[in-house]
Amino acid sequence: MSIVTLPFFLFVAGLLVVYYLVPKKIRGPVLLIASYVFYWLNSHWLLLVLLGTSLAVYGFGLLIQREHDRYRRELGEHPEWTREEKKARKDRSRKRARRIMVLGILVSAAVLLFLKYFNFFGENLNGLLSLFGLDNPIPKLNLLLPLGISFYTLQAIAYLADVYRAKIQADKNPLKFLLFMSFFPQIIQGPIPRHSQLADQLYEGHAFDYRQVCFGAQMMLWGLIKKLIIAERLAVPVQALYAADSGYTGPIVFFGALLYGFWIYADFSGGMDIARGVAQMLGVNLVKNFNQPYYSTSIEDFWRRWHITMGTWMKDYIFYPLSLSRAFTNLSRKSRKILGQYAGKRLPAFLAMFIVYFLVGFWHGADWKYIVYGVWNGCFIMSGILLENVYRKGRELCRIPENSASWRLFRMFRTLVIVSLGRFFSGADSLQTALAMFKNTVTHWKDITFLTNGTLLKLGLTTSNWIILALFLALLFYVDFRHEKGTSFREVFARQPLVFRWGIYIAAVLAILIFGLYGPEYNAAAFIYQQF
Amino acid sequence: MIMREQLLKLLKEIRPDVDFENEKKLIDNGVLDSFDIISTVQEMNDAFGVEIDVEDLEPANFNTIEAMMELIEKLQSEI
Numbered sequence: 352m353s354i355v356t357l358p359f360f361l362f363v364a365g366l367l368v369v370y371y372l373v374p375k376k377i378r379g380p381v382l383l384i385a386s387y388v389f390y391w392l393n394s395h396w397l398l399l400v401l402l403g404t405s406l407a408v409y410g411f412g413l414l415i416q417r418e419h420d421r422y423r424r425e426l427g428e429h430p431e432w433t434r435e436e437k438k439a440r441k442d443r444s445r446k447r448a449r450r451i452m453v454l455g456i457l458v459s460a461a462v463l464l465f466l467k468y469f470n471f472f473g474e475n476l477n478g479l480l481s482l483f484g485l486d487n488p489i490p491k492l493n494l495l496l497p498l499g500i501s502f503y504t505l506q507a508i509a510y511l512a513d514v515y516r517a518k519i520q521a522d523k524n525p526l527k528f529l530l531f532m533s534f535f536p537q538i539i540q541g542p543i544p545r546h547s548q549l550a551d552q553l554y555e556g557h558a559f560d561y562r563q564v565c566f567g568a569q570m571m572l573w574g575l576i577k578k579l580i581i582a583e584r585l586a587v588p589v590q591a592l593y594a595a596d597s598g599y600t601g602p603i604v605f606f607g608a609l610l611y612g613f614w615i616y617a618d619f620s621g622g623m624d625i626a627r628g629v630a631q632m633l634g635v636n637l638v639k640n641f642n643q644p645y646y647s648t649s650i651e652d653f654w655r656r657w658h659i660t661m662g663t664w665m666k667d668y669i670f671y672p673l674s675l676s677r678a679f680t681n682l683s684r685k686s687r688k689i690l691g692q693y694a695g696k697r698l699p700a701f702l703a704m705f706i707v708y709f710l711v712g713f714w715h716g717a718d719w720k721y722i723v724y725g726v727w728n729g730c731f732i733m734s735g736i737l738l739e740n741v742y743r744k745g746r747e748l749c750r751i752p753e754n755s756a757s758w759r760l761f762r763m764f765r766t767l768v769i770v771s772l773g774r775f776f777s778g779a780d781s782l783q784t785a786l787a788m789f790k791n792t793v794t795h796w797k798d799i800t801f802l803t804n805g806t807l808l809k810l811g812l813t814t815s816n817w818i819i820l821a822l823f824l825a826l827l828f829y830v831d832f833r834h835e836k837g838t839s840f841r842e843v844f845a846r847q848p849l850v851f852r853w854g855i856y857i858a859a860v861l862a863i864l865i866f867g868l869y870g871p872e873y874n875a876a877a878f879i880y881q882q883f
Numbered sequence: 884m885i886m887r888e889q890l891l892k893l894l895k896e897i898r899p900d901v902d903f904e905n906e907k908k909l910i911d912n913g914v915l916d917s918f919d920i921i922s923t924v925q926e927m928n929d930a931f932g933v934e935i936d937v938e939d940l941e942p943a944n945f946n947t948i949e950a951m952m953e954l955i956e957k958l959q960s961e962i
Contacts, residue, residue, distance in 0.1 A: 438961075516938045651916070666917050672937050674921045683925060700921045736918060 352392050354539065354625050355578055362389065363629055370633060371559045378556030382534065382633065383526055389535035390498060397497035400466075404459055405532040408507040409525055411455030415514045416521035418448040452515040456508050463504040466494050471717035499538035501714060505664055506532060510546045512668055519547050527554040534635075536626035540619065542640040543660040549637075557634025566841045567631030572859045573830075574624030579867030581827060582618035584820045588810035589614050595784045601795035603806065604788050608774040609767075613824060615774075616644065619658075643831040648762035650731040653770055661714075665707045673703040697737075705729050715777065720785050724776035731769055819866055886931070886952055893926045894948065903948050910942040920945065927951070933958040 352359050366385050370378055390398050422444035426437065473489035480488060510531075513519045522528040531550040592599060592607030599607070620641045630637045640659050647653035654662045673679055679699040687695030705726070712725015735742075751758045772789070779785035801807065807817065830840065844852050894903045901914055909915045915923065923945070924935045933955055944954045 518938075655913075670917055671921075671940055675924060675935070675937055675940075680925070680928075696922065696925060697918075700918055703921075704918075 352389065354536075354622065355575060363632070367564075367632060375556030375558070379530060379554035380526055382553065383530040386530060386533040386535040386538070390533060390538065394495075394498045397495060400462060400497045400500070401503065401533060402529070404462055404503070404507060405529050406525070407458055408455055408510060408532070409522065409528045411451055411458070411511055412514045412521035412528075413523070414451045415448045415455075415511065418444055418451065419517060448515055452511050455511045459504050459507040459511075463500055466496055466500065468717045469494060499540070502541050502543055503532050503538060505543050505661075505668075505714075509543070509664060509668055513546060522546065522550060524554070527551075530554055534630075536629040537637055539626070540622055541658070541660055542623065542626075542638045543664050544638060549635075552635055560634060562845070563634055564632045565845075567628045567633075569628070569841050569844070569856070570624050570631060571628030572856070572863070574621045574626075574628060575863050575867070576823065576859060577617045577621030577624065577827065579621075579863055579869070581820065581823050582614055582621055583868035584812065584816060584823075585610055585614035585617060587812050587816075588807070589778070591810040593778055593780075593784075593788075595780055595787075600791040601798040601801070602792065603798075603801040604792040605771065606801070608771040608778070608788070611774045611778040612767075612771050615778075616641075617827065643835045645767065645828065645831060646763060646835050647766045647770075648759060649735055649766055650728055650769060651735055653766055654728065654732070661711065665711060669710060670703050670707050673706060674700050679703065701733050701736075704733055708732070718781070720776045720779060720782040723782060723785070724773055727773045727776060823866070886955065887948065889930060890927070890948060890951060890955075893930055894923065897922045897926065906947070908946050910945050915945070923951075927955060931955045931959065 352362065362385075366381075370381055373381055387398065387402075390401060394401075422441060425440065426432075432440070470491050473491060477485075477487045477489050510519075510522075514521045522531070527550055530553050531544070531546060534549075534553055537544065589607060589611050591597065592604065593611065623640045627637045627639075638660055642656040642659060644653055644657040647656050679702070682702070683696060683699045685695075686698040689695065690698065708725045708729025709722060710725070711728070712722045715721040715724065746753065746758070775785040775788045776782070779788055808814065812820070833840070844855060891903055894901070898915065898919055901909070903909075906912075906914055910920075920940065924940075927933065928935055935954070935958065939954060939958075944950050
């Protein structure tokens with residue numbers, strides 16, 4: 352059930368009515384039932400995978416908690432223990448808890464790795480084994496992915512780590528935990544929540560709050576504008592320009608990557624707004640996943656504004672644990688001896704960063720192009736950090752103040768180019784196509800006449816559609832600009848007279864109905880991130 | 884206090900542009916990024932003989948120089 356279809360709206364409308372009519376105490380279970388109904392409609396029997404994983408993780412959480420509780424209890428029962436004894440027992444308890452956590456993580460990750468990556472590993476292994484004369488011994492399996500598995504698996508890992516780190520207590524309520532893992536607006540494509548932020552507010556019943564329902568509905572409308580007017584429209588020329596046999600060369604190929612970036616932004620953030628809007632109407636606050644990414648001044652900044660919850664997940668559960676692990680601190684000591692203080696100190700953090708971006712790429716999909724996409728981003732971040740001093744000296748030499756608007760604009764432009772080039776990898780159908788696109792961009796690179804010689808009209812969009820696209824993209828960037836400055840449009844609207852407010856809402860709905868694309872292209876350009 | 888001066892010197896070497904004496908939200912305001920934090924932890928471990936763990940990486944422990952000192956003292960007392 353795509354979240355821009357009428358059945359979905361009817362589902363949400365029906366749920367809202369039921370939710371606010373039943374007693375507060377059972378509103379949580381109502382959400383759980385709704386989430387599982389939604390999941391069934393999308394994934395049918397694969398629901399059992401979600402259910403099984405959720406119950407397993409719930410169980411592992413309780414086991415880790417039991418270990419923590421046991422140690423604390425024994426500590427209380429034995430005040431006579433020496434400091435050494437206490438430390439020894441604490442270490443033993445932590446080792447046991449850690450083993451349980453690792454097992455729980457492996458179980459969740461194994462399901463994801465098998466269903467999503469088996470064929471990728473199989474193909475590559477077959478390729479290697481063919482060097483030894485073996486003819487494709489590993490079969491290709493017809494595996495289906497349960498909806499949102501890439502997202503909820505990360506959620507589960509974060510939960511187990513947080514329980515182990517005693518950041519949270521294990522969830523003792525199985526229904527609450529099941530809802531946390533399956534809440535339907537976010538299961539499709541995130542954001543990736545933390546238990547401490549979401550679980551309680553999800554399960555406790557919320558009183559009807561007109562302002563929240565209004566604001567949520569407005570957010571949904573904005574998401575629909577982004578998705579149906581902008582994203583669906585952008586899909587047309589993007590698909591034409593990314594086609595493997597398109598034959599386009601020169602700057603138009605880069606233009607395609609630029610459009611791809613806008614497409615995925617409108618689609619992904621639009622979907623996120625619909626999810627957050629639905630959640631808000633239910634009184635639930637989902638974390639932001641985008642923070643005006645086109646205003647980024649560096650690749651590092653970009654990944655703090657794009658898919659934010661993925662970035663924070665990687666930081667808390669991969670980057671920090673790796674960088675501070677015994678193996679990496681030993682590596683740091685050794686590399687300081689060999690490479691000197693400056694490089695030696697940074698090497699482990701860089702290695703951890705490289706692993707993070709490798710994983711980010713790999714998470715996106717079972718294809719080498721995604722891995723290159725991740726590593727591409729990682730390399731620019733690492734070079735940015737390594738060359739920090741160089742950039743600063745260069746800027747000082749040219750007497751450019753750090754806070755000048757022109758310097759900021761230059762950095763934004765530079766980031767846009769690097770990000771767009773990276774979109775060759777994430778958008779092309781294969782690594783080979785992406786590399787060909789790279790090559791095609793630089794041949795005939797002076798040929799910008801495509802903007803005026805009618806080529807744009809051969810990509811599937813009419814002039815009027817290009818105009819509509821341009822206008823709504825301008826609107827999107829204006830809204831982002833105001834958000835960057837801290838304006839909340841919904842607050843502003845709320846202060847306006849009734850006539851104006853309803854004028855805006857009706858205009859938005861009409862715009863979606865008139866300018867939204869619902870044609871055959873619509874199915875082809877299905878929610879990009881939904882396949883995860 | 885010796886520890887405070889040592890810590891300040893160490894922090895200034897990592898980020899000479901930051902006012903550690905007065906900044907109260909080093910983490911919450913994103914003044915220190917993840918690389919800075921890793922460098923800080925490494926230097927603190929070396930200078931004060933402690934082992935700062937991932938679990939200690941709470942904003943509350945790193946938002947101010949005073950919080951960092953408290954963390955070091957706490958870890959030193961556990962050794």
